[in-house]
Amino acid sequence: MEQILELDKKVFLALNGYHNPWLDQLISFLSSTSAWIPLYLFLLYLIIRNFRKDTWLVLVAVTLTILLADQITSTIMKPFFERLRPSHEPGLEGLVHIVNHYKGKKYGFASSHAANTFGIATLMWLLLKNCRPWIALLFLWALLVGYTRVYLGVHYPGDVLAGELVGLLCALAVYFLFTFVKNLLDKRKALASGG
DSSP states (O other): OOHHHHHHHHHHHHHOOOOOOOHHHHHHTTTSSSGHHHHHHHHHHHHHHHHHHHHHHHHHHHHHHHHHHHHIIIIHHHHHHOOOOGGGGGGGGTOOOOOOOOSSSSOOOSHHHHHHHHHHHHHHHOOOOGGTTTHHHHHHHHHHHHOOOOTTTOOOOHHHHHHHHHHHHHHHHHHHHHHHHHHHHHHHHHHHHHO
């Protein structure tokens, strides 16, 4: 385990070490939720176009995925593992490139940003099958957001990978629940219409 943590630090320092002033501002912007509002609106359009009257059910699934991923990483994992973010690690003081004095909260394992974005990407991949392969680009978006967390000095690569795994598992669980509920509702509609 010690070797894995040491490798994680080395990879972090290599990735975080490549920076410049113009990239600092771009990466900081890309790490924010507001940067991705056009993407979220486009996804909403695709959901409405594909699910019409069941749009509400998809939005509940998206909300549940984000809620689960965020709570598992923030409320359970971070306090349990108590792994300091690189920006708070005394042994890395002076080595971590920090942007706009942002250090994040004390603990960073696992990354909520990575969990949320990977959860959304996975859920959309499962729900919007007819939009593939374009919807696969959401995984590049999720990876980019994960990279921004390392660049900003607030997460190790391991934090991001663990967050992505949490997001993936949450999306799978919610997808199966969504499928079960949708099938139930479809059967009720069929019975109500005499089918």
